[in-house]
Amino acid sequence: MGSIGHVTPQTLHFADPLLLRSGAQLAAYDLVYETYGTLNAKRSNAVLVCHALNASHHVAGTHAGQDKSEGWWDNLVGPGKPLDTDRFFVIGVNNLGSCFGSTGPMQTNPDPALGGRPWGADFPVVTVEDWVDAQARLLDVLGIERLAAVLGGSLGGMQALSWTLRHSQRVGECIAVATAPNLSAQNIAFNEVARRAIITDPDFHGGHFYAHGVVPQRGLRVARMIGHITYLSDDSMEEKFGRQMRAAELGYSTQDIEFQIESYLRYQGDKFSAYFDANTYLLITRALDSFDPASGHGGDLSAAFAAARGNRFTVVSFTTDWRFSPARSREIVKALVDNRIDVSYAEIAAPHGHDAFLLEDPRYHGLLRATFERIGRTIR
């Protein structure tokens, strides 16, 4: 098993307006993407990998001249890896509203009246469905009529599910990992605390902080800290940090770091706030909150998945993931079974919480390997 090696992101400009679910439209936009492997002559071996909250088009491989630049799913995607790039043509796309190159709030608002200021808070609210529609347009340009598979974890899993509901004919298998058919109230609540942390940061300036030469870093830090807590399990946090202290004894400080877990969270918050855009954080958590395919069917998820009768599914959850719990994945499986849709479902007993979907568990990766081998056998 090797790495893909250096990869180069590409950008495509789209001049046809994209009508968004909110009713707004993007007159023109760019999508940044990467591809790995070779598209076969029949263009039938493409697999789209959808990214979650803080990831990007850079799924695998490295960027030349950058240390530690492995893609976020490099352990899964590559030559000889479970999603084998010797066999499949893999595509990663940065979603609209993100801050890694595709059109988003950091880029210039095309409205001439605004004199070239960034979109900031005026960037239209985007949804999972909008992303999927934009991804479909990218495939049009790449000349791919049908994906062998679409794969995603967490918010990426929602996109993978949405593919089968919106463009069922254009995809074979949907592999949805550590995801949910919608967010629970508790989940939305976590997102809202994160958003409030950002919005109430004095450096936020109503989302137009770029002009002030500042970034609401404090808000982003807290947002990331909250997020990070929910991505780990109680057990894994206990094992990693327990009550380990920074110093030999308690300092009885209300402000300084006493416990290692505090240090870890602050580090994660600092790292994140240095590269992630605050408006993107708001947009992407909103996309998470709003995803709810059953809502167009009176809350009946089985009725929603009637649109996916031509697809096959692999659904994976992790036992200690409390942010996207196995019970939520089982709701998806139930909706599929109700429609007599082919589905396999694995509930991996992993200790790492939601983060498990990015880690290399032999049962998890073994299952995905077997799944992609099966998909590979059906490709002509």
Add this chain to the structure above:
Amino acid sequence: MTAVTTEMQLIADLVPAGARVLDLGCGDGALLAHLQQAKGCSGYGVEIADDNLLACARRGVNVVQLNLEEGLALFDDHSFDVVLQLQTLQHLKNTESMLRETARVGRIGIVSFPNFAHWPHRLSVLGGRMPVTKTLPYQWYDTPNIRVGTFADFEVLARRNGLTILDSFGFHSGHVVRRWPNLLASVAVFKIQRG
């Protein structure tokens, strides 16, 4: 991968061609794969063990990882033509409710389990020891068979739960046993339906 055994073939013969099948405790998926290929059946297996799940995925058999002790809430009433409950009932704490679930979800249920009244077992107990045989290879203290029942016992349990026995017979050494199955068969097989 496991080949299709005689016992598996005999069970497969009970499943109508083209049936929607739910196989509870489907193991490595060999029977489901056989039913798909030979009889055009479709459906799902249910398994708890990770290695069996992987084996099913490798065969391309639909498999859902579930603990049968938690019931079959995932599946609607009569949503399958046949529910297979082969050699699993004896491992479950909730044997009785699982049997009812089998009959609820499937139009027919096919159940098999080790028959503790098979004559060598009787001899063993007469001799004062719990049986340890080819079909029951475990010691009393390490057996996964937490439910110990006989062919005759099952008839009583089925009646108690309002289930109709459509057919019943035994298996032994790859043969169907229809004469005195409670005495002569190591495995009991029942084809049941609700009402």
